[in-house]
Amino acid sequence: MKYPLLAVVAALLALPAKAQETAPAPSPGEIIDAAPPGDWIAISASDLLVMDLAPDGKGKGRRVLIQLMPAPFSQGWIGNIRKLAAAHWWDDASVNRVQDNYVAQWGDATEKKPLPDGLATVPERDYIARRMFAADARGIALPASGRDSYAEMTTFHEGWPIAVESDFTGASDAWPIHCYGAVGVGRDMSPDTGTGAELYAVIGHAPRHLDRNIAVVGRVIAGIEHLSSLPRGTGALGFYEDAADRVPILSIRIAGDLPDADQPKFEFLSTGSESFARYAQARANRRDPFFVTPAGGADVCNVPVPIRPVAAR
Amino acid sequence: MKYPLLAVVAALLALPAKAQETAPAPSPGEIIDAAPPGDWIAISASDLLVMDLAPDGKGKGRRVLIQLMPAPFSQGWIGNIRKLAAAHWWDDASVNRVQDNYVAQWGDATEKKPLPDGLATVPERDYIARRMFAADARGIALPASGRDSYAEMTTFHEGWPIAVESDFTGASDAWPIHCYGAVGVGRDMSPDTGTGAELYAVIGHAPRHLDRNIAVVGRVIAGIEHLSSLPRGTGALGFYEDAADRVPILSIRIAGDLPDADQPKFEFLSTGSESFARYAQARANRRDPFFVTPAGGADVCNVPVPIRPVAAR
Numbered sequence: 001m002k003y004p005l006l007a008v009v010a011a012l013l014a015l016p017a018k019a020q021e022t023a024p025a026p027s028p029g030e031i032i033d034a035a036p037p038g039d040w041i042a043i044s045a046s047d048l049l050v051m052d053l054a055p056d057g058k059g060k061g062r063r064v065l066i067q068l069m070p071a072p073f074s075q076g077w078i079g080n081i082r083k084l085a086a087a088h089w090w091d092d093a094s095v096n097r098v099q100d101n102y103v104a105q106w107g108d109a110t111e112k113k114p115l116p117d118g119l120a121t122v123p124e125r126d127y128i129a130r131r132m133f134a135a136d137a138r139g140i141a142l143p144a145s146g147r148d149s150y151a152e153m154t155t156f157h158e159g160w161p162i163a164v165e166s167d168f169t170g171a172s173d174a175w176p177i178h179c180y181g182a183v184g185v186g187r188d189m190s191p192d193t194g195t196g197a198e199l200y201a202v203i204g205h206a207p208r209h210l211d212r213n214i215a216v217v218g219r220v221i222a223g224i225e226h227l228s229s230l231p232r233g234t235g236a237l238g239f240y241e242d243a244a245d246r247v248p249i250l251s252i253r254i255a256g257d258l259p260d261a262d263q264p265k266f267e268f269l270s271t272g273s274e275s276f277a278r279y280a281q282a283r284a285n286r287r288d289p290f291f292v293t294p295a296g297g298a299d300v301c302n303v304p305v306p307i308r309p310v311a312a313r
Numbered sequence: 314m315k316y317p318l319l320a321v322v323a324a325l326l327a328l329p330a331k332a333q334e335t336a337p338a339p340s341p342g343e344i345i346d347a348a349p350p351g352d353w354i355a356i357s358a359s360d361l362l363v364m365d366l367a368p369d370g371k372g373k374g375r376r377v378l379i380q381l382m383p384a385p386f387s388q389g390w391i392g393n394i395r396k397l398a399a400a401h402w403w404d405d406a407s408v409n410r411v412q413d414n415y416v417a418q419w420g421d422a423t424e425k426k427p428l429p430d431g432l433a434t435v436p437e438r439d440y441i442a443r444r445m446f447a448a449d450a451r452g453i454a455l456p457a458s459g460r461d462s463y464a465e466m467t468t469f470h471e472g473w474p475i476a477v478e479s480d481f482t483g484a485s486d487a488w489p490i491h492c493y494g495a496v497g498v499g500r501d502m503s504p505d506t507g508t509g510a511e512l513y514a515v516i517g518h519a520p521r522h523l524d525r526n527i528a529v530v531g532r533v534i535a536g537i538e539h540l541s542s543l544p545r546g547t548g549a550l551g552f553y554e555d556a557a558d559r560v561p562i563l564s565i566r567i568a569g570d571l572p573d574a575d576q577p578k579f580e581f582l583s584t585g586s587e588s589f590a591r592y593a594q595a596r597a598n599r600r601d602p603f604f605v606t607p608a609g610g611a612d613v614c615n616v617p618v619p620i621r622p623v624a625a626r
Binding site for chain 2 (some may be wrong): 057098100101126127137147148149150179180181189190191205206207208209211212213224225227229230231232233283284286289290291292293295297298299301302
């Protein structure tokens with residue numbers, strides 16, 4: 001767990017001569033670093049939410065960036081979220097719930113603030129994208145993807161982890177996955193599906209039992225630590241019992257609505273690229289020097305899609 | 314994500330008459346609450362580590378309880394940990410590393426403090442318990458346990474999640490699993506396996522690729538929030554760059570070495586009990602009213618073994 005450089009060097013020197021001739025296999029991080037620029041896809045400013053929390057105890061800003069999902073997933077709720085951001089609806093909202101190994105959740109703690117006009121009521125059937133893939137066009141499968149506990153298979157679609165299950169026609173249903181950092185739409189009891197005004201981010205082990213039961217609308221791509229390191233709420237379900245513990249939200253905006261110079265620029269590694277396939281293989285079979293026994297597989301949430309700021313050129 | 318009582322009532326009233334006649338299936342929590350006292354097993358004070366961190370910014374105590382694994386797993390490292398606790402070795406140690414969605418790690422930040430005499434050097438082969446089960450005596454399998462991404466199967470042994478793989482003789486190798494809250498032994502590069510002086514707890518999605526690569530020695534059963542909500546380190550691998558950010562450890566003791574009245578008393582739900590089997594099924598197929606689509610399976614880390622304080626009688 002310490003990986004000091006000197007120890008790496010020492011370990012290499014300690015190897016018998018034959019093994020020294022073979023360079024150690026590249027780590028997942030080395031594969032990402034070596035990916036050609038053309039394998040990276042810019043995240044559009046119109047698909048990026050910028051959430052600014054009140055500064056922390058030391059006066060330091062806390063910015064959380066959330067990438068919204070592409071079609072065909074969850075677009076009804078995402079349309080609502082765009083309207084809520086445009087209306088500056090969250091500007092006096094707060095993070096109200098932090099439950100350990102589960103979620104941090106934000107919205108209107110009073111549950112009384114009127115919503116903007118024109119929000120859609122989205123049906124439960126939209127938790128799943130129907131007949132999304134023909135059986136022969138499912139994209140890149142994960143190594144050992146047949147051994148997922150929750151779905152027939154898992155794969156990646158345009159940079160997002162998804163679960164896929166064949167229907168009787170040979171086409172496939174697909175749905176987005178609750179991995180660490182996933183952002184979903186809080187709701188009350190079924191058949192309510194929530195508007196998008198109440199959102200949460202996953203801050204623990206992937207709660208995959210929520211898949212197809214709550215809408216996943218995006219993922220935190222930067223600043224998750226401003227949510228995951230918040231004090232846990234001591235009330236039921238991790239709600240803060242004392243209103244003073246809530247973390248005020250200064251604003252949530254679509255990045256495209258900010259002045260050009262203020263727009264965060266990020267890119268993700270194309271999940272259709274050869275680099276990503278090599279990265280996924282390396283995650284499933286770590287052969288860099290720290291490891292003794294390669295796992296021989298990886299669950300989809302242990303293959304996080306690489307995302308990074310776009311370097312100034 | 315809100316589950317208010319009124320909404321539950323409203324949802325029930327809204328159902329057609331026929332559905333109202335059937336009570337909703339019990340939730341995992343309800344199954345735990347209904348488990349008879351005989352299904353609970355007390356955790357021995359000799360298998361419980363009590364870690365007291367320095368009080369938080371508001372002067373509040375921070376106690377973390379760690380249950381140590383039973384034989385045949387990791388006993389060499391656990392023997393070392395018992396010696397380190399008996400020697401009060403950690404009393405001026407600290408939490409030095411907090412990496413988001415990964416681990417919080419503690420030990421001697423100087424890496425210079427002499428270790429007590431008599432610690433064992435444990436070999437890598439002890440990451441795995443060999444020929445632990447005959448093929449026909451593997452214990453209770455998880456629903457859909459055949460679909461684990463990392464092992465032939467996963468199950469529970471005396472209250473602990475383990476992975477199992479047949480060897481060529483028909484017997485089975487088994488190893489403990491890095492779920493959320495698992496405690497492991499930090500080490501440098503292989504073939505070093507660490508002494509147990511440097512420990513970490515998992516505070517994110519189960520890093521199962523560490524299974525069979527690092528020794529798992531226990532799990533946090535209370536107070537994980539005192540580790541998981543710490544500020545993330547900004548140095549490489551989440552190490553704190555400023556020594557002032559480290560969280561001092563006041564002491565780590567085996568509970569049995571504390572005065573009787575100070576010994577925390579906890580119990581876990583027997584993983585061989587009928588209650589546990591029902592609980593695991595309910596985790597894999599949530600049918601309580603909030604859920605729309607039961608998952609049909611669960612990964613082993615999404616079936617946390619229920620653990621609770623022993624109620625005063």
